[in-house]
Amino acid sequence: MDLVTLGHTDTTVTRLAFGGAGIGNLFTPIGDEEADAALAAAWAAGIRSFDTAPHYGLGLSERRLGRFLRKYPRDGFHLSTKVGRILEAVEGPIGSDAANGFAVPATHVRRWDFSADGVRRSLEASMTRLGVDRVDTVYLHDPDNHLHQAITEAYPALERLRGEGLVGSIGVGMNHCAPLARFVRDTDIDEVLVAGRYTLLDQSALQDLLPAATEHGVSVVAGGVFNSGLLADPRPDATFDYATAPARLVERALRMQEVCARYGVPLRAAAARFPFGHPAVAGVLIGLRGPGEVTDAVEQNRRPIPDELWQDLRAEGLLPGDVPVPPCPPPVSGPDPGSNR
Structure with a gap:
């Protein structure tokens, strides 16, 4: 796949x-x-960027x-x-970590620590x-508080x-x-991973973060492009930011899905492609758990999305007119399975 520099x-x-x-x-084991199998499918498809965290x-x-x-x-x-x-590590009886969203035994507890040590x-x-x-990129994870x-x-x-390599x-x-915009302005970070704030349903990153990233040469990786599910499969019981989606957002997502269907494009394909319309966005991070999800993500990422689709979303008031949209053809090329990169 295409490579970009951070x-x-x-x-x-x-x-x-x-x-x-x-x-x-996450949620289910x-x-x-x-x-x-999921990781092997990703590698075979040409994906060479992998993100994780102790929290997961x-x-x-x-x-x-x-x-x-x-x-x-x-x-x-x-x-x-x-x-x-x-x-x-936990001493004594071990329960479940389900309260934190993960279907694993609670063998450890998490303790916030942003000290140097x-x-x-x-x-x-x-x-x-x-x-x-060594690790290629290390993120400060959720330092909100x-x-x-x-x-x-x-x-x-x-x-x-x-400096130590x-x-x-x-x-x-x-x-x-x-807070991400503050890091961009006040430190010399290389990139930000913004989750759920630059999507078809939420472009709040466009107000301050993305302009700041462009000004300071900081790359943006867009995560949460499906807003935790609604943009992948819009239905009344879908989730938005890990809670039941409000009815008004379900209706909006369904209308977007209707526009996409006119062009034979799944809504999830448009949702995954949308962030690439902004020049500061270097990549999209999608959570994947099985080979079928990987195959689908790669196929949707390659799918051509006509300019007319974005124009219709704007014309029907589903996407602001000043929001940049990606060009057609898509920015990601097909895989080179023989390449280590």
Whole structure:
């Protein structure tokens, strides 16, 4: 797939990235074989960018991803993980982590820690689970309620780790735009991962974050492009940002689906492609948990979307007229299965 360079670095990513929450048993469990099959399908399709976090299944996602990637040359893929939550082993009876969204035994508890020591400890533990000696991108993960410490302690710690060669590029991942814009302006981060705030239903990142990223040369990776489900399969019981979708948004998504159907384009294809209309967006991160989902994501990413579709969405008041849209043909090319990148 096409490669793009992140921020001011020489770090490259494929424009479609594999999100690892699903293989960490997000909401429902999957076995090791299905997780391996999903990762194998992604690799065969040309995806070379893989994202994970300690939070995902209390380290399960990192362990599964690391086990899979060990068979490939280390410079043949881009690997990102996150810091901000320390995993501490539980003593005594072990329950379930379902309250945190993951179908795994609660063998550990998460403790917020954006101190310099916490960042180093978290990264070292992640590298052990992943089986690597460096990580291409490390994100500060959800520092919403810890902004001061994240900026004054965690970010400088990542700069030092970058200087030691353990970290390639530095990012921040959140679903709130204002704090991300502050990181863009006040630090020398390379990229931001913005979840759910630049989608067909929510373009709030366009107000401040995306202009700031463009001005400062910071790359944007768009996550949550389906707003947790509504834009993938709009129906009355669909979810929006991990809660039951309001009726007005369900109606809007259904109207978008009708427009897309005129051109034989699934709504999920338009939703995954939409962020590429903005020049600051370097890639889209999609959570994948099985080979069927991977195949579908890649196929939709290749699907040509005619300019007229975007024009109809604007004409019917479903997309603001000033929002940039991607060109046709799509920005992501077909895979080169023989390439390590």
